[in-house]
Amino acid sequence: MKKPLVAIRKISKSFGEFQALKQVSLDIWPREVVCLIGQSGSGKTTLLRCVNQLTAVDSGGIWLDGELLGMREQGGKLHRLSEPEIARQRLKCGMVFQRFNLFPHMTALENIIEGPVQVQKRKASEAKFEAMELLCRVGLAEKANSYPSQLSGGQQQRVAIARALAMKPELVLFDEPTSALDPELVGEVLAVMKELATSGMTMLVVTHELGFAREVADRVVYMDQGVIVESGSAKEVLGSPREARTRAFLAAEV
Amino acid sequence: MSNAPALAEGFPDLSSLRIARESHWGRWLTAIIILAIVVMIGRAFAQGQIEWSYVGRFLTAPVIVQGIVNTMVMAVLGMALGIVLGIIVAIMRLSPNPVLKSVAAGYTWLFRGTPLILQLLLWFNLALVFPTIGIPGVWTARAVDVMTPFLAALLGLGINQGAYTSEVMRAGLLSVDIGQYEAAQAIGMGRLHALRRIVLPQAMRVVLPPLGNEFIGLVKATSLASVIQYPEVLHNAENIYYANSRVIELLIVAGLWYLLVVSILTPLQMLLERRFARGMVRLGR
Numbered sequence: 167m168k169k170p171l172v173a174i175r176k177i178s179k180s181f182g183e184f185q186a187l188k189q190v191s192l193d194i195w196p197r198e199v200v201c202l203i204g205q206s207g208s209g210k211t212t213l214l215r216c217v218n219q220l221t222a223v224d225s226g227g228i229w230l231d232g233e234l235l236g237m238r239e240q241g242g243k244l245h246r247l248s249e250p251e252i253a254r255q256r257l258k259c260g261m262v263f264q265r266f267n268l269f270p271h272m273t274a275l276e277n278i279i280e281g282p283v284q285v286q287k288r289k290a291s292e293a294k295f296e297a298m299e300l301l302c303r304v305g306l307a308e309k310a311n312s313y314p315s316q317l318s319g320g321q322q323q324r325v326a327i328a329r330a331l332a333m334k335p336e337l338v339l340f341d342e343p344t345s346a347l348d349p350e351l352v353g354e355v356l357a358v359m360k361e362l363a364t365s366g367m368t369m370l371v372v373t374h375e376l377g378f379a380r381e382v383a384d385r386v387v388y389m390d391q392g393v394i395v396e397s398g399s400a401k402e403v404l405g406s407p408r409e410a411r412t413r414a415f416l417a418a419e420v
Numbered sequence: 421m422s423n424a425p426a427l428a429e430g431f432p433d434l435s436s437l438r439i440a441r442e443s444h445w446g447r448w449l450t451a452i453i454i455l456a457i458v459v460m461i462g463r464a465f466a467q468g469q470i471e472w473s474y475v476g477r478f479l480t481a482p483v484i485v486q487g488i489v490n491t492m493v494m495a496v497l498g499m500a501l502g503i504v505l506g507i508i509v510a511i512m513r514l515s516p517n518p519v520l521k522s523v524a525a526g527y528t529w530l531f532r533g534t535p536l537i538l539q540l541l542l543w544f545n546l547a548l549v550f551p552t553i554g555i556p557g558v559w560t561a562r563a564v565d566v567m568t569p570f571l572a573a574l575l576g577l578g579i580n581q582g583a584y585t586s587e588v589m590r591a592g593l594l595s596v597d598i599g600q601y602e603a604a605q606a607i608g609m610g611r612l613h614a615l616r617r618i619v620l621p622q623a624m625r626v627v628l629p630p631l632g633n634e635f636i637g638l639v640k641a642t643s644l645a646s647v648i649q650y651p652e653v654l655h656n657a658e659n660i661y662y663a664n665s666r667v668i669e670l671l672i673v674a675g676l677w678y679l680l681v682v683s684i685l686t687p688l689q690m691l692l693e694r695r696f697a698r699g700m701v702r703l704g705r
Binding site for chain 1: 610613
Protein backbone atom coordinates (compact mmCIF):
# COMPACT_ATOMS: atom_id res chain seq x y z
CA MET A 167 0.00 0.00 0.00
CA LYS A 168 1.31 3.46 -0.85
CA LYS A 169 2.02 5.71 2.13
CA PRO A 170 2.55 9.46 2.34
CA LEU A 171 6.06 10.63 3.27
CA VAL A 172 4.56 13.27 5.56
CA ALA A 173 1.17 12.87 7.21
CA ILE A 174 -0.09 15.91 9.11
CA ARG A 175 -3.17 15.25 11.24
CA LYS A 176 -5.27 17.90 13.01
CA ILE A 177 -2.35 20.01 14.23
CA SER A 178 -3.03 23.23 16.12
CA LYS A 179 -0.63 25.91 17.32
CA SER A 180 -1.19 29.16 19.19
CA PHE A 181 1.19 31.99 19.99
CA GLY A 182 -0.45 33.57 23.03
CA GLU A 183 -3.90 34.71 21.93
CA PHE A 184 -3.15 34.24 18.25
CA GLN A 185 -4.16 30.89 16.79
CA ALA A 186 -1.72 30.26 13.93
CA LEU A 187 -2.94 26.76 12.99
CA LYS A 188 -6.40 25.28 13.55
CA GLN A 189 -6.64 21.50 13.19
CA VAL A 190 -4.71 21.37 9.93
CA SER A 191 -4.35 18.05 8.09
CA LEU A 192 -2.29 17.39 4.96
CA ASP A 193 -0.47 14.56 3.19
CA ILE A 194 2.73 14.93 1.20
CA TRP A 195 3.57 12.01 -1.05
CA PRO A 196 7.05 10.87 -2.05
CA ARG A 197 8.53 12.86 -4.99
CA GLU A 198 5.73 15.40 -4.72
CA VAL A 199 6.24 19.18 -4.83
CA VAL A 200 3.68 21.00 -2.69
CA CYS A 201 3.49 24.81 -2.68
CA LEU A 202 1.88 26.57 0.28
CA ILE A 203 0.45 29.96 -0.61
CA GLY A 204 -1.50 32.56 1.35
CA GLN A 205 -1.20 35.96 3.00
CA SER A 206 1.31 36.61 5.75
CA GLY A 207 -0.19 35.42 9.04
CA SER A 208 -2.14 32.66 7.31
CA GLY A 209 -0.10 29.97 9.11
CA LYS A 210 1.83 28.59 6.16
CA THR A 211 5.30 29.25 7.64
CA THR A 212 4.19 27.88 11.02
CA LEU A 213 2.98 24.70 9.31
CA LEU A 214 6.37 24.31 7.60
CA ARG A 215 8.29 24.94 10.84
CA CYS A 216 6.19 22.32 12.64
CA VAL A 217 7.32 19.69 10.13
CA ASN A 218 10.94 20.48 11.07
CA GLN A 219 10.07 20.82 14.78
CA LEU A 220 11.48 24.33 14.99
CA THR A 221 8.00 25.01 16.33
CA ALA A 222 6.36 22.42 18.59
CA VAL A 223 2.68 21.66 17.95
CA ASP A 224 0.11 22.21 20.74
CA SER A 225 -2.00 19.25 19.63
CA GLY A 226 -2.30 16.79 16.77
CA GLY A 227 0.49 14.83 15.16
CA ILE A 228 2.91 14.77 12.24
CA TRP A 229 4.32 11.51 10.92
CA LEU A 230 7.46 11.55 8.75
CA ASP A 231 8.19 8.26 7.02
CA GLY A 232 5.73 6.59 9.41
CA GLU A 233 7.47 7.92 12.55
CA LEU A 234 5.58 10.27 14.89
CA LEU A 235 7.57 13.51 15.26
CA GLY A 236 8.55 15.02 18.60
CA MET A 237 6.37 12.77 20.76
CA ARG A 238 5.89 9.22 21.94
CA GLU A 239 2.55 7.69 22.86
CA GLN A 240 2.67 5.84 26.14
CA GLY A 241 -0.09 4.88 28.55
CA GLY A 242 -2.72 6.93 26.75
CA LYS A 243 -0.62 10.10 26.94
CA LEU A 244 1.85 11.87 24.68
CA HIS A 245 5.37 12.43 26.02
CA ARG A 246 7.74 14.90 24.39
CA LEU A 247 10.92 13.34 23.00
CA SER A 248 14.33 14.35 24.31
CA GLU A 249 16.42 16.84 22.38
CA PRO A 250 18.85 14.28 20.88
CA GLU A 251 15.89 12.23 19.60
CA ILE A 252 14.38 15.32 17.98
CA ALA A 253 17.78 16.18 16.45
CA ARG A 254 17.92 12.66 14.97
CA GLN A 255 14.41 13.03 13.48
CA ARG A 256 15.39 16.35 11.90
CA LEU A 257 18.06 14.61 9.80
CA LYS A 258 15.35 13.36 7.46
CA CYS A 259 14.34 16.83 6.31
CA GLY A 260 16.46 19.68 5.07
CA MET A 261 15.44 23.30 5.54
CA VAL A 262 16.06 26.42 3.46
CA PHE A 263 15.36 29.70 5.25
CA GLN A 264 14.03 33.01 4.00
CA ARG A 265 17.14 34.80 5.28
CA PHE A 266 19.57 32.03 4.20
CA ASN A 267 21.12 31.70 7.70
CA LEU A 268 24.48 30.59 6.38
CA PHE A 269 27.17 30.42 9.06
CA PRO A 270 29.12 33.66 8.47
CA HIS A 271 32.38 32.43 10.01
CA MET A 272 32.65 29.52 7.55
CA THR A 273 33.29 29.40 3.81
CA ALA A 274 30.65 28.07 1.43
CA LEU A 275 32.35 24.67 1.44
CA GLU A 276 32.67 24.61 5.24
CA ASN A 277 28.98 25.49 5.55
CA ILE A 278 28.03 22.51 3.42
CA ILE A 279 30.26 19.92 5.11
CA GLU A 280 29.44 21.09 8.67
CA GLY A 281 26.40 18.80 9.03
CA PRO A 282 27.82 15.71 7.30
CA VAL A 283 31.12 15.87 9.24
CA GLN A 284 29.97 17.17 12.65
CA VAL A 285 26.57 15.52 12.91
CA GLN A 286 26.62 12.50 10.61
CA LYS A 287 30.29 11.84 11.46
CA ARG A 288 31.26 11.23 7.85
CA LYS A 289 34.82 11.44 6.57
CA ALA A 290 35.87 15.01 5.77
CA SER A 291 37.45 14.05 2.43
CA GLU A 292 34.29 12.25 1.31
CA ALA A 293 32.05 15.11 2.52
CA LYS A 294 34.21 17.65 0.69
CA PHE A 295 34.00 15.70 -2.55
CA GLU A 296 30.21 15.54 -2.33
CA ALA A 297 30.02 19.20 -1.33
CA MET A 298 31.96 20.17 -4.47
CA GLU A 299 29.52 18.12 -6.55
CA LEU A 300 26.63 19.97 -4.90
CA LEU A 301 28.29 23.35 -5.49
CA CYS A 302 28.63 22.41 -9.18
CA ARG A 303 24.97 21.44 -9.20
CA VAL A 304 23.92 24.89 -7.93
CA GLY A 305 26.47 26.55 -10.25
CA LEU A 306 28.87 27.87 -7.60
CA ALA A 307 31.92 25.59 -7.85
CA GLU A 308 34.25 28.60 -8.08
CA LYS A 309 32.82 30.10 -4.85
CA ALA A 310 33.76 27.15 -2.61
CA ASN A 311 36.22 29.20 -0.57
CA SER A 312 34.20 32.40 -0.39
CA TYR A 313 32.62 33.55 2.85
CA PRO A 314 28.88 34.31 2.83
CA SER A 315 29.59 38.04 3.13
CA GLN A 316 31.39 37.85 -0.23
CA LEU A 317 28.37 36.30 -2.00
CA SER A 318 25.21 37.90 -3.39
CA GLY A 319 21.87 36.99 -1.85
CA GLY A 320 21.05 34.61 -4.68
CA GLN A 321 24.42 32.88 -4.35
CA GLN A 322 23.99 32.59 -0.57
CA GLN A 323 20.60 30.97 -1.00
CA ARG A 324 22.02 28.50 -3.52
CA VAL A 325 24.75 27.56 -1.02
CA ALA A 326 22.01 27.17 1.61
CA ILE A 327 20.17 24.76 -0.70
CA ALA A 328 23.40 22.78 -1.20
CA ARG A 329 23.87 22.72 2.58
CA ALA A 330 20.39 21.25 3.04
CA LEU A 331 21.00 18.63 0.32
CA ALA A 332 24.37 17.59 1.81
CA MET A 333 22.49 15.84 4.63
CA LYS A 334 20.83 13.59 2.02
CA PRO A 335 17.31 14.41 3.27
CA GLU A 336 14.14 12.69 2.17
CA LEU A 337 12.29 16.00 2.11
CA VAL A 338 13.36 19.62 1.71
CA LEU A 339 11.38 22.46 3.28
CA PHE A 340 11.61 25.94 1.75
CA ASP A 341 10.46 28.94 3.81
CA GLU A 342 9.87 31.78 1.31
CA PRO A 343 13.28 31.16 -0.25
CA THR A 344 13.17 34.14 -2.62
CA SER A 345 11.40 36.75 -0.48
CA ALA A 346 14.63 38.34 0.82
CA LEU A 347 16.19 38.60 -2.65
CA ASP A 348 16.54 41.50 -5.06
CA PRO A 349 14.16 40.87 -8.00
CA GLU A 350 16.97 40.16 -10.47
CA LEU A 351 18.34 37.36 -8.23
CA VAL A 352 15.08 35.44 -7.80
CA GLY A 353 15.41 33.57 -11.09
CA GLU A 354 18.71 31.81 -10.30
CA VAL A 355 17.31 30.39 -7.04
CA LEU A 356 14.06 29.28 -8.65
CA ALA A 357 16.07 27.57 -11.42
CA VAL A 358 17.97 25.51 -8.83
CA MET A 359 14.70 24.59 -7.10
CA LYS A 360 13.14 23.61 -10.44
CA GLU A 361 16.08 21.32 -11.19
CA LEU A 362 15.73 19.78 -7.73
CA ALA A 363 12.01 19.16 -8.30
CA THR A 364 12.75 17.49 -11.64
CA SER A 365 15.28 15.20 -9.98
CA GLY A 366 12.47 13.76 -7.86
CA MET A 367 13.06 15.43 -4.50
CA THR A 368 10.03 15.75 -2.24
CA MET A 369 9.56 19.44 -1.54
CA LEU A 370 7.28 21.57 0.63
CA VAL A 371 7.60 25.19 -0.45
CA VAL A 372 6.11 28.28 1.20
CA THR A 373 6.18 30.88 -1.55
CA HIS A 374 4.76 34.04 -3.02
CA GLU A 375 6.07 33.10 -6.48
CA LEU A 376 2.84 32.02 -8.13
CA GLY A 377 4.65 31.57 -11.43
CA PHE A 378 6.93 29.00 -9.82
CA ALA A 379 3.95 27.26 -8.22
CA ARG A 380 2.12 27.13 -11.54
CA GLU A 381 5.11 25.66 -13.33
CA VAL A 382 6.61 23.27 -10.78
CA ALA A 383 4.07 22.36 -8.08
CA ASP A 384 2.25 19.04 -8.24
CA ARG A 385 -0.14 20.48 -5.73
CA VAL A 386 -0.94 23.98 -4.50
CA VAL A 387 -2.40 24.52 -1.03
CA TYR A 388 -4.03 27.85 -0.19
CA MET A 389 -4.15 28.74 3.52
CA ASP A 390 -5.99 31.53 5.29
CA GLN A 391 -6.39 32.28 9.02
CA GLY A 392 -4.81 29.00 10.13
CA VAL A 393 -6.83 26.61 7.96
CA ILE A 394 -6.39 25.04 4.55
CA VAL A 395 -9.00 26.71 2.36
CA GLU A 396 -8.32 24.94 -0.89
CA SER A 397 -5.94 22.31 -2.21
CA GLY A 398 -5.49 20.79 -5.66
CA SER A 399 -3.35 20.84 -8.79
CA ALA A 400 -1.79 24.17 -9.72
CA LYS A 401 -4.19 24.41 -12.64
CA GLU A 402 -7.22 23.95 -10.41
CA VAL A 403 -6.24 26.21 -7.51
CA LEU A 404 -4.51 28.96 -9.47
CA GLY A 405 -6.53 28.62 -12.69
CA SER A 406 -10.10 28.05 -11.56
CA PRO A 407 -10.33 28.39 -7.76
CA ARG A 408 -13.55 27.12 -6.19
CA GLU A 409 -13.42 29.23 -3.04
CA ALA A 410 -14.20 32.94 -2.94
CA ARG A 411 -11.29 33.56 -0.50
CA THR A 412 -8.80 31.95 -2.90
CA ARG A 413 -10.13 34.05 -5.77
CA ALA A 414 -9.78 37.24 -3.72
CA PHE A 415 -6.19 36.35 -2.77
CA LEU A 416 -5.21 35.56 -6.35
CA ALA A 417 -6.83 38.75 -7.64
CA ALA A 418 -4.82 40.80 -5.11
CA GLU A 419 -1.54 39.01 -6.00
CA VAL A 420 -1.86 39.76 -9.70
CA MET B 421 22.91 67.78 -31.00
CA SER B 422 24.79 66.75 -27.84
CA ASN B 423 23.68 63.89 -25.62
CA ALA B 424 24.09 65.90 -22.38
CA PRO B 425 20.89 67.23 -20.78
CA ALA B 426 20.21 70.96 -21.13
CA LEU B 427 21.51 72.95 -18.10
CA ALA B 428 20.32 76.23 -16.60
CA GLU B 429 22.60 79.35 -16.73
CA GLY B 430 23.98 81.25 -13.72
CA PHE B 431 26.08 78.59 -11.95
CA PRO B 432 29.86 79.16 -12.30
CA ASP B 433 32.21 76.29 -13.18
CA LEU B 434 34.08 75.28 -9.98
CA SER B 435 35.56 72.05 -11.31
CA SER B 436 39.06 73.57 -11.85
CA LEU B 437 39.43 75.17 -8.36
CA ARG B 438 41.34 73.36 -5.56
CA ILE B 439 39.99 73.04 -2.02
CA ALA B 440 42.19 75.07 0.40
CA ARG B 441 43.72 73.45 3.50
CA GLU B 442 42.15 74.43 6.80
CA SER B 443 44.50 76.08 9.30
CA HIS B 444 43.19 74.58 12.61
CA TRP B 445 44.60 77.39 14.87
CA GLY B 446 42.55 76.09 17.80
CA ARG B 447 44.18 72.67 17.65
CA TRP B 448 47.70 74.12 17.67
CA LEU B 449 46.91 76.37 20.60
CA THR B 450 45.41 73.62 22.80
CA ALA B 451 48.29 71.27 21.94
CA ILE B 452 50.85 73.89 23.09
CA ILE B 453 48.97 74.55 26.34
CA ILE B 454 48.71 70.84 27.14
CA LEU B 455 52.38 70.26 26.33
CA ALA B 456 53.37 73.11 28.66
CA ILE B 457 51.30 71.60 31.50
CA VAL B 458 52.89 68.18 30.95
CA VAL B 459 56.40 69.69 31.02
CA MET B 460 55.62 71.53 34.25
CA ILE B 461 54.27 68.41 35.95
CA GLY B 462 57.30 66.46 34.75
CA ARG B 463 59.69 69.11 36.14
CA ALA B 464 57.86 69.16 39.44
CA PHE B 465 58.33 65.43 39.81
CA ALA B 466 61.97 65.57 38.69
CA GLN B 467 62.75 68.22 41.33
CA GLY B 468 60.52 66.64 44.01
CA GLN B 469 61.62 64.31 46.81
CA ILE B 470 62.12 61.31 44.54
CA GLU B 471 65.41 59.44 44.26
CA TRP B 472 65.17 58.36 40.63
CA SER B 473 68.28 56.22 40.99
CA TYR B 474 66.27 53.96 43.32
CA VAL B 475 63.58 53.58 40.68
CA GLY B 476 66.19 52.49 38.15
CA ARG B 477 67.87 50.13 40.58
CA PHE B 478 64.73 48.37 41.79
CA LEU B 479 62.99 48.21 38.41
CA THR B 480 64.90 45.02 37.54
CA ALA B 481 65.51 43.72 41.06
CA PRO B 482 64.90 39.93 41.20
CA VAL B 483 62.17 40.28 43.86
CA ILE B 484 60.28 42.79 41.71
CA VAL B 485 60.67 40.72 38.50
CA GLN B 486 59.53 37.60 40.38
CA GLY B 487 56.60 39.68 41.64
CA ILE B 488 55.44 40.71 38.16
CA VAL B 489 55.82 37.11 37.00
CA ASN B 490 53.61 36.00 39.90
CA THR B 491 51.14 38.76 39.01
CA MET B 492 50.91 37.55 35.42
CA VAL B 493 50.64 33.86 36.40
CA MET B 494 47.76 34.72 38.72
CA ALA B 495 46.05 36.97 36.14
CA VAL B 496 46.27 34.35 33.38
CA LEU B 497 45.08 31.45 35.58
CA GLY B 498 42.38 33.60 37.17
CA MET B 499 41.11 34.70 33.75
CA ALA B 500 41.17 31.12 32.45
CA LEU B 501 39.07 30.02 35.43
CA GLY B 502 36.85 33.08 34.94
CA ILE B 503 36.26 32.36 31.24
CA VAL B 504 35.45 28.68 31.83
CA LEU B 505 33.03 29.57 34.64
CA GLY B 506 31.67 32.50 32.63
CA ILE B 507 30.82 30.37 29.59
CA ILE B 508 29.20 27.64 31.70
CA VAL B 509 27.17 30.12 33.74
CA ALA B 510 26.09 32.12 30.65
CA ILE B 511 24.85 28.92 28.98
CA MET B 512 23.05 27.91 32.19
CA ARG B 513 21.48 31.37 32.39
CA LEU B 514 20.07 31.05 28.86
CA SER B 515 18.94 27.44 29.33
CA PRO B 516 15.19 26.67 29.44
CA ASN B 517 15.79 24.72 32.67
CA PRO B 518 14.62 26.91 35.61
CA VAL B 519 16.92 25.13 38.11
CA LEU B 520 20.06 25.87 36.06
CA LYS B 521 18.83 29.41 35.44
CA SER B 522 18.37 30.15 39.15
CA VAL B 523 21.73 28.63 40.11
CA ALA B 524 23.45 30.83 37.51
CA ALA B 525 21.60 33.95 38.62
CA GLY B 526 22.41 33.19 42.26
CA TYR B 527 26.11 32.76 41.53
CA THR B 528 26.31 36.08 39.71
CA TRP B 529 24.34 37.81 42.47
CA LEU B 530 26.56 36.48 45.25
CA PHE B 531 29.97 37.11 43.73
CA ARG B 532 29.19 40.46 42.14
CA GLY B 533 27.43 41.61 45.25
CA THR B 534 30.37 41.39 47.67
CA PRO B 535 33.76 43.16 47.50
CA LEU B 536 36.59 41.19 45.94
CA ILE B 537 38.92 41.88 48.86
CA LEU B 538 36.33 40.40 51.25
CA GLN B 539 36.07 37.27 49.10
CA LEU B 540 39.87 36.89 49.09
CA LEU B 541 39.98 37.17 52.87
CA LEU B 542 37.18 34.62 53.24
CA TRP B 543 38.92 32.05 51.03
CA PHE B 544 42.22 32.61 52.84
CA ASN B 545 40.56 32.17 56.23
CA LEU B 546 38.49 29.16 55.23
CA ALA B 547 40.29 27.16 57.91
CA LEU B 548 38.37 29.12 60.55
CA VAL B 549 35.12 27.65 59.20
CA PHE B 550 36.32 24.20 58.17
CA PRO B 551 39.45 23.12 60.10
CA THR B 552 39.71 19.99 57.94
CA ILE B 553 38.48 19.57 54.38
CA GLY B 554 38.15 16.58 52.06
CA ILE B 555 35.93 13.54 51.64
CA PRO B 556 35.56 11.65 54.94
CA GLY B 557 37.19 8.21 54.72
CA VAL B 558 38.84 8.88 51.35
CA TRP B 559 41.07 11.90 51.75
CA THR B 560 41.21 14.68 54.30
CA ALA B 561 43.68 17.47 55.03
CA ARG B 562 44.02 20.45 57.32
CA ALA B 563 42.54 23.49 55.58
CA VAL B 564 45.48 25.70 56.63
CA ASP B 565 47.82 23.47 54.62
CA VAL B 566 45.63 23.35 51.53
CA MET B 567 44.51 26.98 51.39
CA THR B 568 47.83 28.58 50.49
CA PRO B 569 47.93 32.25 49.46
CA PHE B 570 48.24 31.03 45.85
CA LEU B 571 45.11 28.84 45.97
CA ALA B 572 43.09 31.39 47.93
CA ALA B 573 44.01 34.14 45.46
CA LEU B 574 43.21 31.92 42.46
CA LEU B 575 39.81 30.88 43.81
CA GLY B 576 38.94 34.39 44.94
CA LEU B 577 39.96 36.13 41.72
CA GLY B 578 38.81 33.38 39.31
CA ILE B 579 35.38 32.83 40.83
CA ASN B 580 34.76 36.55 41.12
CA GLN B 581 35.91 37.06 37.53
CA GLY B 582 33.56 34.27 36.40
CA ALA B 583 30.58 36.23 37.68
CA TYR B 584 31.50 39.26 35.57
CA THR B 585 32.63 37.24 32.55
CA SER B 586 29.33 35.32 32.51
CA GLU B 587 27.48 38.56 31.77
CA VAL B 588 29.94 39.44 28.99
CA MET B 589 29.48 35.95 27.51
CA ARG B 590 25.70 36.17 27.81
CA ALA B 591 25.76 39.43 25.85
CA GLY B 592 27.84 37.67 23.19
CA LEU B 593 25.48 34.70 22.95
CA LEU B 594 22.46 37.01 22.71
CA SER B 595 24.13 38.98 19.91
CA VAL B 596 24.06 35.96 17.57
CA ASP B 597 20.98 35.89 15.35
CA ILE B 598 18.29 33.36 16.29
CA GLY B 599 18.42 32.13 12.69
CA GLN B 600 21.90 30.74 13.37
CA TYR B 601 20.51 28.49 16.13
CA GLU B 602 17.71 27.38 13.81
CA ALA B 603 20.05 26.65 10.90
CA ALA B 604 22.24 24.58 13.25
CA GLN B 605 19.18 22.68 14.50
CA ALA B 606 18.04 22.11 10.93
CA ILE B 607 21.28 20.23 10.16
CA GLY B 608 20.63 18.01 13.19
CA MET B 609 22.75 19.68 15.85
CA GLY B 610 21.77 19.56 19.51
CA ARG B 611 21.82 22.69 21.69
CA LEU B 612 25.33 22.31 23.07
CA HIS B 613 26.77 21.19 19.74
CA ALA B 614 25.29 24.25 18.04
CA LEU B 615 26.67 26.49 20.80
CA ARG B 616 30.17 25.09 20.42
CA ARG B 617 30.42 25.01 16.62
CA ILE B 618 28.15 27.82 15.44
CA VAL B 619 27.18 30.29 18.15
CA LEU B 620 30.25 30.65 20.39
CA PRO B 621 32.70 31.32 17.51
CA GLN B 622 30.44 34.16 16.36
CA ALA B 623 29.90 35.41 19.91
CA MET B 624 33.69 35.57 20.47
CA ARG B 625 33.93 38.42 17.98
CA VAL B 626 31.55 40.53 20.04
CA VAL B 627 32.94 39.38 23.37
CA LEU B 628 36.66 40.03 22.82
CA PRO B 629 36.77 43.82 23.38
CA PRO B 630 34.94 43.69 26.76
CA LEU B 631 36.90 40.54 27.66
CA GLY B 632 40.16 42.41 27.03
CA ASN B 633 38.83 45.08 29.36
CA GLU B 634 38.08 42.46 32.01
CA PHE B 635 41.56 40.94 31.71
CA ILE B 636 43.29 44.29 32.12
CA GLY B 637 41.10 44.87 35.16
CA LEU B 638 42.09 41.50 36.56
CA VAL B 639 45.84 42.15 36.07
CA LYS B 640 45.47 45.11 38.39
CA ALA B 641 43.02 43.38 40.74
CA THR B 642 45.70 40.78 41.54
CA SER B 643 47.31 43.53 43.64
CA LEU B 644 44.48 42.96 46.15
CA ALA B 645 45.94 39.49 46.76
CA SER B 646 48.78 41.26 48.59
CA VAL B 647 46.47 41.34 51.64
CA ILE B 648 46.57 37.53 51.80
CA GLN B 649 50.36 37.38 51.40
CA TYR B 650 50.42 36.32 47.73
CA PRO B 651 53.86 37.54 46.51
CA GLU B 652 52.71 39.60 43.51
CA VAL B 653 54.55 42.73 42.42
CA LEU B 654 52.83 45.25 44.71
CA HIS B 655 53.23 42.98 47.73
CA ASN B 656 56.96 42.59 47.04
CA ALA B 657 57.38 46.33 46.45
CA GLU B 658 55.72 46.98 49.80
CA ASN B 659 58.02 44.54 51.53
CA ILE B 660 61.02 46.42 50.15
CA TYR B 661 59.81 49.87 51.21
CA TYR B 662 58.96 48.60 54.68
CA ALA B 663 62.72 47.94 54.91
CA ASN B 664 64.23 50.97 53.13
CA SER B 665 61.40 53.55 53.40
CA ARG B 666 61.61 54.43 49.67
CA VAL B 667 57.80 54.34 49.39
CA ILE B 668 57.18 56.51 46.33
CA GLU B 669 60.14 55.08 44.39
CA LEU B 670 58.90 51.51 44.79
CA LEU B 671 55.31 52.42 44.02
CA ILE B 672 56.58 54.00 40.79
CA VAL B 673 58.50 50.79 40.03
CA ALA B 674 55.33 48.71 40.44
CA GLY B 675 53.31 51.24 38.44
CA LEU B 676 55.77 51.14 35.53
CA TRP B 677 55.53 47.35 35.41
CA TYR B 678 51.71 47.42 35.34
CA LEU B 679 51.83 49.99 32.51
CA LEU B 680 54.30 47.86 30.54
CA VAL B 681 52.19 44.71 30.86
CA VAL B 682 48.97 46.46 29.85
CA SER B 683 50.76 48.09 26.87
CA ILE B 684 51.77 44.64 25.62
CA LEU B 685 48.25 43.24 26.08
CA THR B 686 46.51 45.74 23.80
CA PRO B 687 48.18 44.64 20.52
CA LEU B 688 47.73 40.99 21.55
CA GLN B 689 44.00 41.61 21.84
CA MET B 690 43.92 43.11 18.35
CA LEU B 691 45.59 39.98 16.94
CA LEU B 692 42.94 37.81 18.59
CA GLU B 693 40.16 40.03 17.31
CA ARG B 694 41.43 39.67 13.78
CA ARG B 695 41.44 35.88 14.20
CA PHE B 696 37.75 35.82 15.15
CA ALA B 697 36.67 38.33 12.50
CA ARG B 698 36.93 35.59 9.86
CA GLY B 699 34.31 36.01 7.15
CA MET B 700 33.15 39.36 8.47
CA VAL B 701 33.05 42.38 6.21
CA ARG B 702 34.86 45.24 7.87
CA LEU B 703 32.85 48.42 7.62
CA GLY B 704 34.74 51.69 7.40
CA ARG B 705 38.20 51.91 9.01
